Amino acid sequence: MRKEERQQTILEYLSKEHRVTSVELSEYLSVSEDTIRRDLKELSDQGLLKAVRGGAVAPSPMPLHYRKREKHDLENKKIIAEKAISYLKDGQVVFIDGGTTSLALVASFPHDLKLTVITNSFPVAVLVEDLPNIELIFAGGKMCKTSFTTSSMESLDFFRSFRADVCILGTCGIHHERGLTGILYDDSQIKKNMIQNSNFIIALGSSEKIDTGETYFVSHLKDIDVLVTNISPDEEILKPYKKQVTVL
Template sequence: MKKEERQQVILEYLSKEHRVTSIELSEYLSVSEDTIRRDLKELSDQGLLKAVRGGAVAPSPIPLHYRKREKHDVENKKIIAEKAISYLKDGQVVFIDGGTTSVALVASFPYDLKLTVVTNSFPVALLVEDLPNIELIFAGGLMSKTSFTTSGIDTIDFLRNFRADVCILGICSIHHERGITGVLYDDSQIKKSMIQNSNFVIALSSIEKVGTAEAYYISPITDIDVLVTNISPEDEILKTYKEIGLTIL
């Protein structure tokens, strides 16, 4: 089998399993582990997977630009929002990041909910504008035209002024070994700051992001208190995350 054919088989295998070891691929393709490691490095350099110790994981399948993400997987975002809303109570100070699932949660807020929302997201701010009982504190900084959020040292310094009761975190990628990772460096630093300055962290993630990894490290799994997905908490794919100690919705 030619290298190009072998690498295509690896990508197809990974798309089904989300994670694969070098040993598995070596046996599956009847080639040496050294050959597999070289293949995984080449594919990782092309951004087609993420090489990890002993194998590889799939990258997040989510589009990068906000305008494309907001139209992606809309029904499942609504399911996640309906599950997560029960954690929000009157009087809380809540960090909300710029993820489109986070925006879907804000869109589901009851009209009489009383919160203080601290956000760096322009779409979140626009939604909060119509809710009379929610105080909005906007974290200024350099605007990203990819994510419609602010970022940079000014934004991070601003977030350090709070100890939020809850952090609502839209997930790009989550993996039981690689932790929480992101595709944009600046956005990942904002998420990290929100986690560090919160008492309780709720991660919102469609199941297609579970078991994937990206280049920029945000935090270990253990920094998350609740993982909210669009599938049953009893699904086998979530078993590892339960064993780590996460509450799964």
């Protein structure tokens, strides 16, 4: 089998299994593990998968630009929002990032909910403006036009000035070994900072992001308190996650 055919087979295998080891691929394709490792590195360099120790995981299928993400997977975002809203109580200080799933949660806020929301997301700020009992504190800094958030050194310093009761995070990649990962470097640093300065962390992610990985590390799974998805916690794919975190 030629290298091009072998690498295409690897991608097809990974699209079905979400995660694969070098040993599995070596046996499946009847080639050495060294050959597989070289293939995985080449495919990872092209952004077609994410090479990890001992194998590879699929990248998230999520669109990069905010305008495309806001229209993506809307029904599942509503399901996630309905599950997560029970964790928010009057009087809390809440960090909310720029994820479109986080935005769906804000859109579900009861009109009488009393919170202090701290965010770097312009869309979140616009929604909060119409809620009379929510105090908004906005993180300044340079705007990222891909995510419609502020993400700069000023933004990072801003979040270090607060201690939140709850942190609401949208996710790009979720993996039981690699943890939470992000597509954009600055955005991933903001998420990491939010986590470090919060008492309780809620990660929001649809099932299509489960067992996927991206370039930039955000957090180990064990450092998250609750993972909220659109599927039942009893689904087979979530079993390794339930050993480390509460899954809804």
